Structure formats: C-alpha cells, structure tokens
Amino acid sequence: MKLTASEIASLVGGEVSGDAKTLVTGIAPIEDAAPTDVTFLISPKLLKALSTTQAGIVLMKKGTPYQKTAVFVDNPQVAFAKILTLVAKEKESKESGIHKTAVIAPDAKIGTGVSVGAHSVIESGAEIGDHTKISAQCYIGARSKIGKGSLVYPQVVIREECLIGERVIIHSGTTIGADGFGYVTEGGIHHKIPQVGNVIIEDDVEIGANTTVDRATLGSTVVGKGTKVDNLVQIAHNVKIGQGCLLVAQSGVAGSTVLGKYVTLAGHVAVNGHIRLGDRVIVAATSGVPNSVAEGEVVFGTPCRPIAQERRIQAIISRLPKIYEEFKKIKKILKIDQETQ
C-alpha cells in the first residue's frame, strides 16, 4: 500500500484537508499510528486520541475539528472498510490451481479459475463454481454444490448434497451438513432418525469458525441470503434463517425454528425449537428465547422479555435485599408471621 491523501480521498469519495501529497504506506489504529500510516476516527470515544495521534492522515467525519492532514467523509466506517479491502487484497494469496495432493473425484465438476488447496478432498458428483477457492484440507461431500466466487477456508467440512451459494465465505473448523439430533425412544433405546435432508446456504452468507449447521431430517436447513454467522454457533436441523440476519458467537437455534429477515442474536443466545422470531427481532446477548417473538421486538433475559420490562425488573432485583428489609419491617408493623425469615 502506497497512497497519498488525495488518492485516498478519491478512493473513498472524501475531501482532503491539509497536505494532499502526504504519503502513507500503512494503516493502524489511532493510538498506534505512525506518520507513515493512515488511521480512522470512527468512535467519538477516540476524540481524545485524535489530539495526540502521530498518523500521517486521519479519515474522519465531516465537521470534526482537526488541524493536520485529514480526509473528511460522510461515513468514516464505510471509508475504513474500503481502505481495509485494499489492504486485504494486497495480502491475498495469488496462488491458484489444483494442488497435486488434492483428491478430486473424476466426476466432480470444477469451474474455471477454481483453486483447491493441499490435501483437500472433493467427492463424487460435487460441483465447484467458477473462481471459488477451496483452501487446504477441506472436505466437500458427494453431490454438494458451491456457487461462483465463494471462499472456503482450511479444514471446513461440507457433507454430501448441500447447496452453497455464490460469494459465500466459510471459515475454518466449520461443519456444514452433519446429521441433525433426532431419535425415537422406545424401550430405553434411542433409535436414530436418519437425516436425509440437506443444508442450503444462500448467496453472500458468511459463516464463522467452528460453527455447525446441521442437515434437515427431510427437506432443508436454510441460511438466508446475506446472513452473517459468527464462531461456535449451532444451527440445528430444519431451521430456516431469513436474509440479512446476524448470529453472534456461541448462539444456538434449536430444531425447526424459523427466523425472519434481519433478526439479530447478539451473542451467547439460546433459541428454542419449533418457534418463530419475526423480522427484525433483536435478542440481547446471553438471552434464552423459549417462545415465538413478534416482528420488530427487542427482547432480553432468560426467559426473555421485552427489553424495557426486563431492565425495569433487573433494576428492582438489584434492590431486592433492601426491599426485603423494608418488607420485614412492614410485616412486623402488621404483625404478619415472621417464619419466612
């Protein structure tokens, strides 16, 4: 990376203030940035750091007062993402092609510009779309299909007959299409219900590391277009997740539950099976969701309640020891039996 302030401004659609010829060769957080770095003022919390930063160029919101070289934009976060994309592209591996140790079934269909890393296995009848990258040590099961321009990081398992869309990113350690957890119990024996469905991951989905998306018993488990799933998330069999959802780390969704569009599970959230979360529902972190939640609601707690109610309740609970002392006084005044003490 080697950019002047004016080049950065044209890249992100901003305006230079100060020396437009200032040259930077790196990118760094505001506290660590050197004169050869561009940095970003995204959060108002960092305003104090702005006065002492050594950065050569600071990207920030229009109207922020600053005397040294800056690029002013409407949305610094979007500008930040654009510069990062540039850096990421430079770091990207230029390798491509099929590694000689990859084991690819003769009848698998491999598109043009596909790369398959060392020790990966692609089973019979699988299809890999053009310009998709399968990294090292991945497993693509029989008859599974991956669309164009997708990126599968090392050590991902995609079991048989799953359908992965275009521009999908799947991180290392993730398992797509393992059997759902289904048994019929008779006479103390849990008989396995074979899971003969599959998983459908729609276009533009990103799935984090060490996450699990189970195949459906029958039909499909679906992760909708543009949804982003973090690390260590569990998506059980026959779950349907709408488009544009955000499932933050260590959340889990039990079997057959339906999430609408733009639902957020904000981390370490547990959602019961066979329920429905309407569009734009937000579940605060650490919550447990036993029942369906209507469109647009924001819920919190275990069991979860509308967030304003839960906050009011938690405020009262925090004062319970004091309230209980007063309650005992009241009982004394009214001569109510003291035995609960």
Next chain:
Amino acid sequence: MKLTASEIASLVGGEVSGDAKTLVTGIAPIEDAAPTDVTFLISPKLLKALSTTQAGIVLMKKGTPYQKTAVFVDNPQVAFAKILTLVAKEKESKESGIHKTAVIAPDAKIGTGVSVGAHSVIESGAEIGDHTKISAQCYIGARSKIGKGSLVYPQVVIREECLIGERVIIHSGTTIGADGFGYVTEGGIHHKIPQVGNVIIEDDVEIGANTTVDRATLGSTVVGKGTKVDNLVQIAHNVKIGQGCLLVAQSGVAGSTVLGKYVTLAGHVAVNGHIRLGDRVIVAATSGVPNSVAEGEVVFGTPCRPIAQERRIQAIISRLPKIYEEFKKIKKILKIDQETQ
C-alpha cells in the same frame, strides 16, 4: 426408492387404506410432497396440511380421518424413521477399502471390511474393528481402539489410547481425548497437570459435530452405552456419563461430574464440576446446575431449581414492576422510609 403403498405397509407393519398399488419414488414433508412422494403426519399441528397435501401416500396414526391413500400405523414416528433408514441406505457411499493417501502405521490393526478415507492418519498400535468406516482426513491416535461397525465422519480427531465401542457414530470436527484443563498454580504460574488418562466411548453412542470430550487426568472420562451427544458440547476430564443420556447442543459438563442413566441436558446447559445428577434427571434448556440433583428431578433456571418452583418464581418476577408499585403504596400508607426509590 420405489415403493407401493402395500410395500410400505409391510415394511412398517401398517395397513393400507385406499389404493394399495399407489407408487412413490420420494419422501417429502407434508407441505412440499408431490403425488410421487410418501409423507408423514407426525404432529397434530400438521392436521391442517393433511387436507391440502399432494402426497401420493400419507403415513399416519390409526384412526386419523383421511379419504386418499394412506398407511395407518400405531407409531408414525417409528414408521417415519424406518422409511428414512431405507432412503439413507440408498444414499450411502458404496466406496470402501483403504484410500492410497491414508497414512497407516505398519503395526496398526485394521479389521476386515474397514474403509479409511483419503488423507486419514492412523497411528502406531491403533486398532480399527471390522466394517468400521473411518472417513477422509481423520486422525486416530496411537493405541486407540475403535470397535466394529462404527462410523467416523471426516475430520474427527481421536487422540491416543482412547477406547471407542461398537456401532458408535462420531461427527465431523469433534475432538476426543484432548487434555483436560488442569493446572497447579504456584507463584503466579499455572503449572500443567499432565493428563495421562483416556476416554471411553461405549457402544451405540452418537456424538455430534465440533464437540469435545477431554481425556481424564488419570483413569477415564466415560460416555455410557447408547448416550447421544449433540454438537458443540463440552465433556470435561473424568466426567462419567451413564447410559441412554441425551446432551443437547452447547451443553457443558465440568470435570469429575457424574451423570446417571437417562439424564437429559436440554440444550445450552452448564453443569458444575464434582457433582452428581441422578438417573432420569432432566435439566431444562439454558439452565445452570451448581449442585447435585436427585434422581428423577426436573430442574430449570440459573442457578437451577425444581421446575415448578422456578416457573412460579418467573411468573412473580414478570409482575415485579407492578408489585413494586403496590409495595411503594404500602410504604406510603405505613410511612416507611422512601429512600430505596
């Protein structure tokens, strides 16, 4: 799959109503089924779908009113599992044998009819029982033994000296026999306590994807016969799990805890170390279990309580804001100090 209604009836021990010669070639959920599909009415919630289904044959409980071709059975879920088993068998990979890229120690003992997938590694002294399938990219550590008829999915790690029973299924991404989390802290340094025990997985156990079962410090961590473990579950060192338990996704059991027979952890449950859960204990989803629980109890909450008590408590907690308003009225009437407001 290609079955007539009468063939299905004999397969599941049911009775045909309607045209016994109706032929189906697929299986589908009741809402999606075509005239060439068999479907299943398992839940009374789906009764409405029954009136509009296009399915060629519906499997359902004896006594359900229906005019078109049906197969009536006592237990539609068991019948469903039987048909699914048939479908699953058809889809099963017919490949077998040892893939040429597998790395198998010369002194490993490989039974008859074993298959070992591409890029798998089997270390010195390991034993694989007859007709067991080790899929691609698995690691079987030194001196570990796997019984007959087991199935290990791609990218499973079984560390050294572990004992896996017969007809065990282990899903992708799971790690059996990693070191337990044990340290002695002296002078601010956490010294590792080497974990020289192993893991014993008894017969007919199934373990989901990306789950971890740690080896014992000394002795064995045990998962009992017929127990089923879901995805992303943590089973710590020296835990003993009895037979027929169900551990649903993202549950964790801390070190040295003992679970009796037929215990259920219903998902996202955390169980403390060094305690005992008696036979048939059910821990409701999202609960935390700090202390031992007696045989047959059903518990809920964090910290968990008997479920009826916890539900009563949660009902009161939901009304706390209103109750607190009344409480303030009472304080006013009795002229109790208002400072807690």
Next chain:
Amino acid sequence: MKLTASEIASLVGGEVSGDAKTLVTGIAPIEDAAPTDVTFLISPKLLKALSTTQAGIVLMKKGTPYQKTAVFVDNPQVAFAKILTLVAKEKESKESGIHKTAVIAPDAKIGTGVSVGAHSVIESGAEIGDHTKISAQCYIGARSKIGKGSLVYPQVVIREECLIGERVIIHSGTTIGADGFGYVTEGGIHHKIPQVGNVIIEDDVEIGANTTVDRATLGSTVVGKGTKVDNLVQIAHNVKIGQGCLLVAQSGVAGSTVLGKYVTLAGHVAVNGHIRLGDRVIVAATSGVPNSVAEGEVVFGTPCRPIAQERRIQAIISRLPKIYEEFKKIKKILKIDQETQ
C-alpha cells in the same frame, strides 16, 4: 514407569514412611489403585478411600495418619503433577522429523529438531521454532511464526501472519486467526469489514480443543503470557487478554474487550465487547458480564453483580413464592387493589 518409594520421595522432595523399597509400576486414582500402583490423596473428601485403598504407595500431605507405605510432602498436588509428567514423558511419541506427506512451502523456515506430521500444510514464509512439534493435518498460514518448544496437536488451523510464542500448546480442532465478525450495514446489506490484523499468542499459553481466537480488524488480538484457555472458548477480534488468566470452557469474550492479569472466567461465561475486566477479577460460571468490572472483584449472575449481593438476591428469589403470599395478605389488610393477582 518403575519406581520405589524412596525414588518417588527424592523425585518429589518428600519423606518415605513404611517400606522405602516398595516398587510400583503404575499410577491410579485412590479407589482403583492396585498394590503395584502409586496413588495420591489430594482432596480431604478422599480420606475415607485411604482406609481401603490397595495402592502400594500413597503420596499425601505431611501429618496425615496412615500405617502403610506413604510418601509425605508439603503439597500433594504439585507432587502428583510431577509424577504425571514422568508418565506423560514415557507415553510421548518419539517420532520426529518431517513426514513425507507434509506440504511445506520452499521458503518456510523450519528450525532444528522440528517435527511436522502427516498431511500438514505450512505456507509460504511461515517460521517454526526449534524443537516445536506440528502434529498431523495442521495448517500453518503464510508468514505465521511459532516459537521454540511449542506443541500443536492434530487438525489445528493457524491462519496467516499470526505470532505464536514459545512453549505454547494448542489442542486439536482450534482455529487461530479466523476473521473477526465485522460489518458495515448500509441499505440492508452487511458489507464485510476486512480483518487485516493478526493474533498474538504469548509464551507458555495453552489453548484447548475447538476454540476460536479471531484476528484483529487492525492491530492484534492478544492472549497474554501463561494464560490457559479451555475448550470451545470464543475470543473475538481485538480482545486483549493479560497474563496468567484462566478461561474455562464455553466462555466467550466479545470484540475489543480487555482482560487484566489473572482474570478467571469460570466456565460458560459471556463477556460483552468494549469493556475492561481488571486484574484478578473472577467471573463465576454461567455469568454474563455487560459492563466493566474493577480489579479484584468477584462477580456472578446475568447481568452479573458482586457475588455476595447476587447470592443474597438469589436467596430472596428462592423464597419469592412465599414472600408473595405474605404480600397478598398485606394488600388485603391494607385494602390495596388486588388486580395483580
């Protein structure tokens, strides 16, 4: 292993009582030990077992009354760890060298005495320090560096440009350096913020199985010297964890949060993003931490509170059904509206 009581005593710095020539060839828990085993009395709970143990030698705290052959020490747990280390060393694989199926970039730097297991992949520019063991089926990304004397178990992924210290242990299934979960949402589209930072794992860290440590957006995610991380833990982008911390299984730390030194997350704990936990903070198991916690505090609950307060609150909550009955009596006496019933 083949040791006499006097050899054990000199190894652990203890004193023999009884027959110093007693020979043992194994190690076992106190209940299971045979006359050819050494065992350990660590917990006073096991005192009863001491009277019936068959062990040839018992290691225990000075002053414990016992008639048969014993080795008395100040700290039996430390002595136990020393003997276990001996056993572990005997079991250790003596194999070394680079397996012929490993795929190592020509420009990777491999130290002396390094072993690289079957089917491992080491990418361009990576560096592996002297006497470090990379087990089978690992992935070491481009330009990542691992220090001397480290041990990476099978099927670990370390993505590009990460820095791993000396004497670090990483268990199977763990992913270091996957992308952090960062998006800018505009017009209903979640645009990926490329994650161009890295992960730094300092010396003497141990990381459990199937854990995820995400790379920073910019800069580094850091796990401090001597910190121990258990299985299935999530450490998000830009988190900084101080030295000597303990993160027990299934805990998660959200983005940009800072943990001081010697912080304990006691299992199934969720820590919010952008907060700070001071030195020596202890978060009890199953807690959720929404806000920063001051140095030395012990917290519990979701949302967490100082542990003494939370315990008092939980004691009152347990009695809520009874308290509520009394409350209704009070309302009746004072003729307060009964509608909340």
